[in-house]
Amino acid sequence: MLQTGLAAAGAASAPGVLRAQSRPPASRTVRAVMHGDIPTYDPIWTTANMSAYHGAMVYDQLFGVDDKLEPKPQMVSKYGVSDDQLTWTFELRDGLKFSDGTAVTAHDAAASIRRWAVRSGTGQLMLQRTKDISAKDDKTFVVSLKERFPLLLDGFSSPSTPVLFVMRKKEAETDPMQKIDTIIGSGPFVMNQSETRAGSQYIYDKSPTYNPRAEPASASAGGKIVKVDRVIFQNMPDSQTAVAALQAGEIDFYEIPPIDLLDQIQTDPAISLINLADLGTVGYIGINWLHAPFNNQKLRQSLLYIVNQEEMMKPTFVDRKWYNACGGWMTCGSPMENDANTGWFKGGQNLAKARELMKEGGYDGRPVVVLQATNIPYMMNAATVFAQQLRAAGYNVSLQPMDWANVVQRRANKGAPDQGGWNIFFTSSGGLSNANPYMIGGMATTGDKGWFGWPTDDKNEALRAKWINAGTLAERQAVGREIQENAWDIVPHMYYGQWRQPAAHRKNVTGWLKVPEAVPFWNVAKA
Amino acid sequence: MLPVMAVVAVCVFLLLHLAPGDPASIIAGENVSPENIARIRTQLGLDLPVWKQFLVWVGALLTGDLGHSMFWGDPVASLIAQRAEPTISLAITTLLVAVFLAISLGVLAAARAGSLVDRLVMGFAVLGFSVPVFVVGYVLIFVFAINLKWLPVQGYVPIADGVGLWLRNLVLPSVALGMAYVALIARITRTTMLDVLAEDYMRTAKAKGVANRRMLFRHALKNAAVPIATVVGNGVALLIGGVVITETVFNIPGIGRLVVDAIARRDYPIIQGVIMVFSGVYVLVNLLVDLSYTLFDPRVRG
Numbered sequence: 001m002l003q004t005g006l007a008a009a010g011a012a013s014a015p016g017v018l019r020a021q022s023r024p025p026a027s028r029t030v031r032a033v034m035h036g037d038i039p040t041y042d043p044i045w046t047t048a049n050m051s052a053y054h055g056a057m058v059y060d061q062l063f064g065v066d067d068k069l070e071p072k073p074q075m076v077s078k079y080g081v082s083d084d085q086l087t088w089t090f091e092l093r094d095g096l097k098f099s100d101g102t103a104v105t106a107h108d109a110a111a112s113i114r115r116w117a118v119r120s121g122t123g124q125l126m127l128q129r130t131k132d133i134s135a136k137d138d139k140t141f142v143v144s145l146k147e148r149f150p151l152l153l154d155g156f157s158s159p160s161t162p163v164l165f166v167m168r169k170k171e172a173e174t175d176p177m178q179k180i181d182t183i184i185g186s187g188p189f190v191m192n193q194s195e196t197r198a199g200s201q202y203i204y205d206k207s208p209t210y211n212p213r214a215e216p217a218s219a220s221a222g223g224k225i226v227k228v229d230r231v232i233f234q235n236m237p238d239s240q241t242a243v244a245a246l247q248a249g250e251i252d253f254y255e256i257p258p259i260d261l262l263d264q265i266q267t268d269p270a271i272s273l274i275n276l277a278d279l280g281t282v283g284y285i286g287i288n289w290l291h292a293p294f295n296n297q298k299l300r301q302s303l304l305y306i307v308n309q310e311e312m313m314k315p316t317f318v319d320r321k322w323y324n325a326c327g328g329w330m331t332c333g334s335p336m337e338n339d340a341n342t343g344w345f346k347g348g349q350n351l352a353k354a355r356e357l358m359k360e361g362g363y364d365g366r367p368v369v370v371l372q373a374t375n376i377p378y379m380m381n382a383a384t385v386f387a388q389q390l391r392a393a394g395y396n397v398s399l400q401p402m403d404w405a406n407v408v409q410r411r412a413n414k415g416a417p418d419q420g421g422w423n424i425f426f427t428s429s430g431g432l433s434n435a436n437p438y439m440i441g442g443m444a445t446t447g448d449k450g451w452f453g454w455p456t457d458d459k460n461e462a463l464r465a466k467w468i469n470a471g472t473l474a475e476r477q478a479v480g481r482e483i484q485e486n487a488w489d490i491v492p493h494m495y496y497g498q499w500r501q502p503a504a505h506r507k508n509v510t511g512w513l514k515v516p517e518a519v520p521f522w523n524v525a526k527a
Numbered sequence: 528m529l530p531v532m533a534v535v536a537v538c539v540f541l542l543l544h545l546a547p548g549d550p551a552s553i554i555a556g557e558n559v560s561p562e563n564i565a566r567i568r569t570q571l572g573l574d575l576p577v578w579k580q581f582l583v584w585v586g587a588l589l590t591g592d593l594g595h596s597m598f599w600g601d602p603v604a605s606l607i608a609q610r611a612e613p614t615i616s617l618a619i620t621t622l623l624v625a626v627f628l629a630i631s632l633g634v635l636a637a638a639r640a641g642s643l644v645d646r647l648v649m650g651f652a653v654l655g656f657s658v659p660v661f662v663v664g665y666v667l668i669f670v671f672a673i674n675l676k677w678l679p680v681q682g683y684v685p686i687a688d689g690v691g692l693w694l695r696n697l698v699l700p701s702v703a704l705g706m707a708y709v710a711l712i713a714r715i716t717r718t719t720m721l722d723v724l725a726e727d728y729m730r731t732a733k734a735k736g737v738a739n740r741r742m743l744f745r746h747a748l749k750n751a752a753v754p755i756a757t758v759v760g761n762g763v764a765l766l767i768g769g770v771v772i773t774e775t776v777f778n779i780p781g782i783g784r785l786v787v788d789a790i791a792r793r794d795y796p797i798i799q800g801v802i803m804v805f806s807g808v809y810v811l812v813n814l815l816v817d818l819s820y821t822l823f824d825p826r827v828r829g
Contacts, residue, residue, distance in 0.1 A: 037788060039554050039598045047556030161556060177566050181600050197609050198599040199788050200780035236778045237788065244668050244680045405793045409549035412561055427557060440558045
């Protein structure tokens with residue numbers, strides 16, 4: 001209480017006039033309501049997207065991706081690989097500085113790669129093949145491999161969390177399992193920590209030390225030129241209020257306006273809708289392999305003939321221009337999309353076939369426990385509809401409503417469904433992450449060491465390893481077909497659709513760049 | 528006061544820790560291994576037995592330390608302090624508007640008991656108590672912010688940035704939050720005033736020719752004040768509950784929003800800290816209400 005009182009007194013005595021004087025004008029400030037709150041400022045320690053959004057503001061990347069999702073140098077000026085593809089050498093651009101004024105060196109880059117690699121799926125694969133990551137001098141660092149790793153630049157440039165952001169060596173040498181609270185990066189913005197109010201608003205000012213590339217901006221590649229003085233992430237949990245604030249001009253950008261309010265937004269001549277992520281988001285249905293009934297392959301296969309993605313998407317996303325059904329194991333629209341073993345999808349829902357498989361699998365009428373996150377509308381609606389589809393096929397469904405915090409705890413329970421466990425849960429994944437058999441944990445089939453659902457399949461693991469070593473896109477696509485062929489036989493998990501959530505912005509705020517799973521604020525201008 | 532706070536501390540801690548939900552899984556993000564989630568649980572001390580976690584928390588609490596947010600790592604005390612001004616502002620403006628309006632309406636209804644005015648006031652009271660705060664909030668936003676553009680949709684401006692701007696942002700939330708409070712106080716004011724007005728000494732005053740306004744406000748209202756003050760004090764709980772919703776609807780970065788967001792994430796130290804502060808305020812307000820009886824009723828002083 002005493003501490004609270006003293007802190008309150010301190011806050012109350014802050015010089016308000018001074019604060020007002022240092023505040024940039026509204027015409028140079030972009031106010032944005034993002035999809036959620038920033039849970040922690042360390043974008044390596046967590047895979048939470050909002051922490052990566054924060055990271056993209058204050059840190060820079062060695063490589064970015066252009067609008068074709070191809071890796072392009074960002075902090076790196078030039079790079080090369082030895083003929084045997086085992087030694088990668090990188091040189092940093094001139095003039096790179098952290099926000100504390102110190103120069104970015106190769107030592108910072110090497111330490112940042114090492115910390116990131118421990119937490120990233122691609123990074124872990126790289127580490128398994130790595131002999132050494134070290135700086136040769138202040139500008140040059142080298143990654144020495146034991147065996148070739150064609151995905152190295154894809155990993156360095158990926159916008160999927162955790163993103164390889166470069167931190168000072170001092171912070172980057174922190175145990176990857178420990179959180180970093182110091183926020184000093186070399187990115188296009190600097191976090192204004194004195195005016196930031198955690199949980200309420202996060203303030204980012206244009207960095208005076210940032211040195212952008214000369215090329216035009218393209219996704220997370222090219223020149224990250226900041227065209228406003230300040231960006232404010234406002235945490236606004238009520239969507240109705242956020243839409244009203246956008247219409248009133250109190251905010252400039254709303255990342256996830258509810259689809260059912262889009263008609264209201266579209267009638268406002270001052271507001272535009274924009275699709276910032278072509279690959280969108282993929283709805284993921286987790287299936288528990290450890291317990292009956294879905295420890296049985298026939299019964300998992302029956303689910304493929306029951307799921308009707310169209311019906312599961314429509315209640316939330318209403319118009320087909322915002323969603324689509326997808327029969328691919330990897331994201332539709334990505335280079336890995338293919339139609340191998342998708343007869344179940346092309347034929348549409350087939351309850352007769354599902355019942356046949358249920359009979360072959362010996363379904364005994366035991367309840368199927370479905371976890372339903374009621375505070376996330378698309379998951380809630382998908383679970384409601386899927387429960388009904390399962391019932392129509394003859395499954396006995398126990399739909400268990402709870403909030404997301406409860407789902408994430410419950411899904412970790414490996415116990416039997418009637419003893420606190422589960423059979424089915426719903427989540428979602430970025431379209432880019434899902435376009436890669438290694439980016440998300442759900443693609444693995446490593447049993448109880450793996451992700452929630454704990455599927456086991458050696459063939460899938462062998463194919464994933466083959467995919468990594470594929471040297472060209474065509475080779476990866478061919479292995480991708482094999483992975484999918486196998487996946488739809490064993491059914492480690494399923495999908496309930498794919499959607500592209502449009503963002504809404506005031507028309508006087510322009511220059512939005514498309515980066516999968518991120519929203520950049522460089523290049524954004526306000527008239 | 529201390530026994531009440533102790534009971535609150537035990538109840539809050541047990542309710543939170545026995546309820547399902549895992550902050551470590553939320554902090555970790557979606558695409559992480561169960562091992563990493565387990566590491567975060569260990570770092571946060573969530574792997575300790577509940578009784579040990581309770582002792583750690585209470586030990587710190589006794590030294591005035593409310594702990595640190597599991598998410599941002601900031602001290603809970605400073606998070607509450609950052610959010611205190613908007614909440615205190617909203618509570619005070621709501622209280623002032625509500626008490627002034629409610630007592631005026633209650634006295635008016637009592638003075639005109641049985642008339643159309645009385646029925647209108649009581650109808651308004653029923654409506655105010657029945658319509659949820661968020662519905663009132665959305666209607667006010669639609670009419671006064673979107674259509675008429677008189678007032679802002681959302682947000683809070685610190686009083687240091689100008690009293691006018693500060694008040695402008697508080698008008699809609701205060702009215703929305705005050706509706707239920709006005710209804711509650713107006714009803715009790717009317718009832719109590721009717722009881723007092725039926726007393727012999729009021730008839731005597733009337734017979735002696737005391738002016739109506741003087742009789743109502745000088746004699747009747749003062750004697751009706753004790754139950755009204757009690758309801759105002761008890762209503763603080765209603766106000767606190769309403770603050771949580773109002774701050775969400777109007778995007779006011781106050782303590783209510785802080786706790787709502789913390790509940791969704793299971794940020795235990797923030798939830799526990801805020802509830803301890805709210806319960807302390809509630810106990811303190813009721814203590815002040817008890818003391819105020821001495822002002823209204825000299826018999827209590829004896």
